[in-house]
Amino acid sequence: MASTTARAPPQDASKTINVGTRKSLLAMTQAEIVVAALKAAQPDYTYVIHGMTTAGDRDQNSALYNLGKGLWTTQLEDKLMANEYDLVVHSLKDMPTTLPEGCILGCTTTREDPRDTLVIKQELVDKHGWKSLADLPDGSVIGTSSLRRIAQLRRRYPSLKFKDHRGNIHKRLQKLNDDPELSGIILAAAGLQRMGMDAHISQFLESDSGGILHAVGQGALGVECREGDERVLNILRSLQDEKTTLACIAERSLMRTLEGGCSVPIGVETHWVDGKLRLRATVVSLDGTEGVDAEEAESISTAEAAEEYGKRVALDLVSRGAGKILDAINAAKPVPTV
Numbered sequence: 001m002a003s004t005t006a007r008a009p010p011q012d013a014s015k016t017i018n019v020g021t022r023k024s025l026l027a028m029t030q031a032e033i034v035v036a037a038l039k040a041a042q043p044d045y046t047y048v049i050h051g052m053t054t055a056g057d058r059d060q061n062s063a064l065y066n067l068g069k070g071l072w073t074t075q076l077e078d079k080l081m082a083n084e085y086d087l088v089v090h091s092l093k094d095m096p097t098t099l100p101e102g103c104i105l106g107c108t109t110t111r112e113d114p115r116d117t118l119v120i121k122q123e124l125v126d127k128h129g130w131k132s133l134a135d136l137p138d139g140s141v142i143g144t145s146s147l148r149r150i151a152q153l154r155r156r157y158p159s160l161k162f163k164d165h166r167g168n169i170h171k172r173l174q175k176l177n178d179d180p181e182l183s184g185i186i187l188a189a190a191g192l193q194r195m196g197m198d199a200h201i202s203q204f205l206e207s208d209s210g211g212i213l214h215a216v217g218q219g220a221l222g223v224e225c226r227e228g229d230e231r232v233l234n235i236l237r238s239l240q241d242e243k244t245t246l247a248c249i250a251e252r253s254l255m256r257t258l259e260g261g262c263s264v265p266i267g268v269e270t271h272w273v274d275g276k277l278r279l280r281a282t283v284v285s286l287d288g289t290e291g292v293d294a295e296e297a298e299s300i301s302t303a304e305a306a307e308e309y310g311k312r313v314a315l316d317l318v319s320r321g322a323g324k325i326l327d328a329i330n331a332a333k334p335v336p337t338v
């Protein structure tokens with residue numbers, strides 16, 4: 001019997017863009033957001049999204065600081081360099097501040113809400129009307145595995161307790177519901193909003209409310225591509241957001257200057273105020289007893305100036321004691337097992 005399947009017209013490889021990302025629902029949603037924007041700006045291309053399970057997705061047990069920073073990105077970058085993918089969509093906060101040879105941050109998309117949020121267990125909200133960290137009684141247990149969040153929370157709310165809490169957003173919300181020990185968890189606003197789950201948010205945390213600063217790059221999407229790949233760089237130019245890009249360059253430069261190759265728990269907050277980029281940053285010891293804070297504002301209009309600005313604020317933090325705090329954290333770190 002003759003085949004009735006119509007042969008698809010040959011694909012023009014130069015018009016196909018292979019987009020890689022992690023396979024989690026949040027990562028796939030983020031890739032779809034980027035592809036929708038690319039389709040609108042560059043409709044001549046065909047975009048194909050590929051989801052991948054990375055080492056970071058598989059290892060749910062090791063403490064986060066025990067895992068290399070590139071755990072969520074390295075395998076995706078291998079595919080990028082092998083030309084299997086043409087671009088990779090990441091949460092910018094999961095991207096190491098130094099990328100492998102040949103890979104570059106092709107563009108940073110418009111930042112969504114960069115704040116962390118507190119989600120209080122629904123049962124406790126219904127019963128007591130609790131809405132914020134300040135409402136929680138002494139000894140309440142917060143689920144989070146992030147050293148940045150734990151250190152800052154210990155400093156501001158010394159009576160809170162913490163429990164390791166990992167997994168994708170759905171799993172974390174489910175665990176909050178099921179675990180009688182937990183009163184609340186901390187999640188990034190952007191993830192919840194992208195998944196349409198922001199109704200769970202009890203409190204938005206920021207320097208002026210809750211006293212917690214977010215992670216470097218939080219709330220922004222970073223699109224990685226091959227250095228010198230003009231076809232892809234041209235396409236990505238249509239997505240680039242200038243204000244987000246400069247703010248995130250400054251944040252990443254601050255982090256790069258502080259970390260010396262290791263991931264460190266630092267919080268930041270950047271806002272454009274009267275045309276200036278205001279950068280707040282904090283480095284806190286893991287027990288929350290010591291902390292160094294910075295706040296500056298500067299007119300920034302180039303990537304180089306943003307880079308210099310982040311570096312300068314980082315060196316200022318170091319000169320006022322952040323170096324000592326970070327050395328103690330790095331000395332206490334177990335040797336990475338993966």
Ligand SMILES: NCc1[nH]cc(CCC(=O)O)c1CC(=O)O
Nearest residue numbers: 091093187188190191218219220
């Ligand atoms: N740590 C995982 C991660 N990476 C990016 C986001 C949220 C989305 C974003 O910051 O853009 C999250 C979840 C969370 O921290 O709650």
